[in-house]
Amino acid sequence: MNILHIAPYFYPAWAYGGTCRAAWEVARATAKRGHEVTAYTTDALDGRRRATPAREVVEGVEIRRFANLSNRLAWARLFAPPVLAFALEGAIRRADVVHLHEYRSLLNVMALPILSRLNKPFILTAQGGVPLLVGRFALKRVYDAWVGRPLLSRACKLHALNTMEQTQLIEAGGRPEQVFIAPNCIDVxxxxxxxxxxxxxxxxxxxxxxxxxxxxxxxxxxxxxxxxxxxxxxxxxxxxxxxxxxxxxxxxxxxxxxxxxxxxxxxxxxxxxxxxxxxxxxxxxxxxxxxxxxxxxxxxxxxxxxxxxxxxxxxxxxxxxxxxxxxxxxxxxxxxxxxxxxxxxxxxxxxxxxxxxxxxxxxxxxxxxxxFAWDRIAERWENMYEACARKG
Structure with missing residues (x-):
C-alpha cells in the first residue's frame, strides 16, 4: 500500500509532545511491514528551530517538510505552510489511503477538499483534540462547523486512543461504526x-x-x-x-x-x-x-x-x-x-x-x-489501512 500521513509536526519534533511521536511510530511500524509510507508535514521542530532537510527518508518513511510562515506561530500551534497547499493534491492522488493527524489543523483545511473531490479514503486521529478546552473558542467553533464535522462524517475510520475519546468523537458527530480504538504505545x-x-x-x-x-x-x-x-x-x-x-x-x-x-x-x-x-x-x-x-x-x-x-x-x-x-x-x-x-x-x-x-x-x-509496544498493534493498523483502501 501507499500510505500518506499528513501531520502539522513529525519526526523529530518531539518537543511538541506525544502526538508527534505517535504519528512517527505508526508510520515507522507500517513501513517496517513493507508498505510505501510518506509523511507531508511542516518544518516545526521546537520553539527556536525549524526542522531540516526539506526531504529525507528515515527508516523507510519518506518525510517531506514544508516551511511554516512563522516558527513562533507554529510553536503557538498555528501551523501555516503555504507551499504545502500546492503539493498535497499529487500526494493524495498517489496514496491508497491517507492518515490525518490532529483534529483542528490548517493542514486538514487544505486536505479535506482534495480528499472529497478524489473520493480518497482517510483515517482521522484526533489525539484528544476534539473537546473545546483552552482558548480561541470562537475560532474553534467556526472550524468545527465548516471543517471538523465534515472531517468526522467523511472519514473512513476515526481513531480513538481509548473509550474516553470514543465518546468524544461520537458526541462531536462521528458514527459508532467509524470508531476503532488503539492506544499510543512506546518503542520498547x-x-x-x-x-x-x-x-x-x-x-x-x-x-x-x-x-x-x-x-x-x-x-x-x-x-x-x-x-x-x-x-x-x-x-x-x-x-x-x-x-x-x-x-x-x-x-x-x-x-x-x-x-x-x-x-x-x-x-x-x-x-x-x-x-x-x-x-x-x-x-x-x-x-x-x-x-x-x-x-x-x-x-x-x-x-x-x-x-x-x-x-x-x-x-x-x-x-x-x-x-x-x-x-x-x-x-x-x-x-x-x-x-x-x-x-x-x-x-x-x-x-x-x-x-x-x-x-x-x-x-x-x-x-x-x-x-504497549508498537510492534504489537502494527498489524491492527495495517489491517485498518487495507480495509479503508479497499473502500476507495
Missing amino acids: EEYHALPEGAAFRQRHRLPPDAPLVLFLARVNKIKGVDFLVAAFAEACRQIPNAVLAIAGPDDGFLPEVQRQVGELGIEDRVRTIGYADGAAKLEAYRAADVYVLPSTYEILGITLLEALACGAPVITTDRCGLADEIQQNTLGSVVKHGDVRGLSDEIVRALNERDAARRDSERRREFVLAN
Whole structure:
C-alpha cells in the first residue's frame, strides 16, 4: 500500500509532545511491514528551530517538510505552510489511503477538499483534540462547523486512543461504526538497556539521596504543573529534603510556575530542568522516586508509559485516559484533579515507600513492555489501512 500521513509536526519534533511521536511510530511500524509510507508535514521542530532537510527518508518513511510562515506561530500551534497547499493534491492522488493527524489543523483545511473531490479514503486521529478546552473558542467553533464535522462524517475510520475519546468523537458527530480504538504505545527497544539515574542527579546538582519527584512534559497550564507545585509544597512539610524536578519545554506557562514557587517559598526545593529527550529523558525517569503527571486533561499520557517502562511508580489524575489502567493493574496512584491534599498525600506515601517501589519496578516495566509496544498493534493498523483502501 501507499500510505500518506499528513501531520502539522513529525519526526523529530518531539518537543511538541506525544502526538508527534505517535504519528512517527505508526508510520515507522507500517513501513517496517513493507508498505510505501510518506509523511507531508511542516518544518516545526521546537520553539527556536525549524526542522531540516526539506526531504529525507528515515527508516523507510519518506518525510517531506514544508516551511511554516512563522516558527513562533507554529510553536503557538498555528501551523501555516503555504507551499504545502500546492503539493498535497499529487500526494493524495498517489496514496491508497491517507492518515490525518490532529483534529483542528490548517493542514486538514487544505486536505479535506482534495480528499472529497478524489473520493480518497482517510483515517482521522484526533489525539484528544476534539473537546473545546483552552482558548480561541470562537475560532474553534467556526472550524468545527465548516471543517471538523465534515472531517468526522467523511472519514473512513476515526481513531480513538481509548473509550474516553470514543465518546468524544461520537458526541462531536462521528458514527459508532467509524470508531476503532488503539492506544499510543512506546518503542520498547529504547527501554531494554536502561541508564542509571545517578547521571541525571549529578548533571543537575541534585543530592544523590534526596527523595525526587519528577514532572516531565510540556510546561503548560493544561498539564497541571501549578497543581503539582501546590501539592509538592504541602508534601515538603513532611519530607523537607524532597526535590521536585520540572523537565520539559516551556509552553509559555513557566513564568507563572516560577512565580508560584517563589510565593510558596520552595525555590530551594524545585529545579527547572528544561527539555529532556533521548538518554537524558531515560536518566530522569530512572532517577525519579515518583513520576507525576497532574493534567487537567490528558487523553492518554504517554509519559506515564515511559516512566513505568523505566520502573518508576506514577501518580496521575482522574482526567487522564490511562487512569483506569493504572488503578486496575496497581501501577501507581490516581487522584482527583484539584485535590491538593490528596496529591500531596500520595507524593508523601510514594516517597516514604521508595524501597518497596524499587522492588516492584520490574513488574511495572514488564506490564508496559508487554501491553504497549508498537510492534504489537502494527498489524491492527495495517489491517485498518487495507480495509479503508479497499473502500476507495
